Amino acid sequence: xxxxxxxxxxxxxxxxxxxxxxxxxxxxxxxxxxxxxxxxxxxxxxxxxxxxxxxxxxxxxxxxxxxxxxxxxxxxxxxxxxxxxxxxxxxxxxxxxxxxxxxxxxxxxxxxx
Amino acid sequence: xxxxxxxxxxxxxxxxxxxxxxxxxxxxxxxxxxxxxxxxxxxxxxxxxxxxxxxxxxxxxxxxxxxxxxxxxxxxxxxxxxxxxxxxxxxxxxxxxxxxxxxxxxxx
Numbered sequence: 001x002x003x004x005x006x007x008x009x010x011x012x013x014x015x016x017x018x019x020x021x022x023x024x025x026x027x028x029x030x031x032x033x034x035x036x037x038x039x040x041x042x043x044x045x046x047x048x049x050x051x052x053x054x055x056x057x058x059x060x061x062x063x064x065x066x067x068x069x070x071x072x073x074x075x076x077x078x079x080x081x082x083x084x085x086x087x088x089x090x091x092x093x094x095x096x097x098x099x100x101x102x103x104x105x106x107x108x109x110x111x112x113x
Numbered sequence: 114x115x116x117x118x119x120x121x122x123x124x125x126x127x128x129x130x131x132x133x134x135x136x137x138x139x140x141x142x143x144x145x146x147x148x149x150x151x152x153x154x155x156x157x158x159x160x161x162x163x164x165x166x167x168x169x170x171x172x173x174x175x176x177x178x179x180x181x182x183x184x185x186x187x188x189x190x191x192x193x194x195x196x197x198x199x200x201x202x203x204x205x206x207x208x209x210x211x212x213x214x215x216x217x218x219x220x221x
Binding site for chain 1 (some may be wrong): 123140143144146154155156157158161187200203205206207210211212213214
């Protein structure tokens with residue numbers, strides 16, 4: 001069974017630009033959640049999608065948004081990038097909201113210059 | 114709040130046993146996870162506890178007490194490759210809230 005796949009693995013963007021990250025969950029998993037990891041703040045929850053609907057949201061500004069498609073694949077978008085958005089962005093896949101084990105993808109390392 | 118507390122650093126000797134503790138606030142909780150993360154890599158799933166008790170998987174075991182808001186990860190027969198950060202995460206609804214992680218250093 002394939003694991004969680006995130007693309008791209010690495011990304012360098014300029015301040016003010018926008019970026020879209022992609023996450024394909026484990027086959028049969030319908031919940032995808034996103035996290036930001038930085039050295040200072042650790043792993044912080046961004047949002048969670050299940051059945052194409054955002055179910056939970058963390059404390060991040062509106063520049064961070066996401067969506068989920070009918071095949072459960074999810075995308076995360078960050079607009080008007082700031083230097084502080086440089087981080088490892090991780091997605092986790094679970095069978096359903098609040099149910100079962102949660103497995104992470106390899107992450108997308110975003111550098112904003 | 115949904116605070117997760119775990120020690121920042123621990124050191125142990127190769128071949129020994131180490132226990133990493135984690136405490137969390139119990140209200141609305143619905144699962145406790147442990148992950149291992151090596152520097153520069155993504156977290157790797159180790160265990161998931163929903164009910165009270167001990168779950169054993171090879172050299173790693175995880176314990177949960179829901180009423181006490183307490184969990185621990187037990188690592189036996191430590192190997193050098195076990196040097197990593199160990200993340201405790203509690204689930205509320207669909208979101209995981211992580212502790213700051215415990216950096217474990219295994220020495221020869």
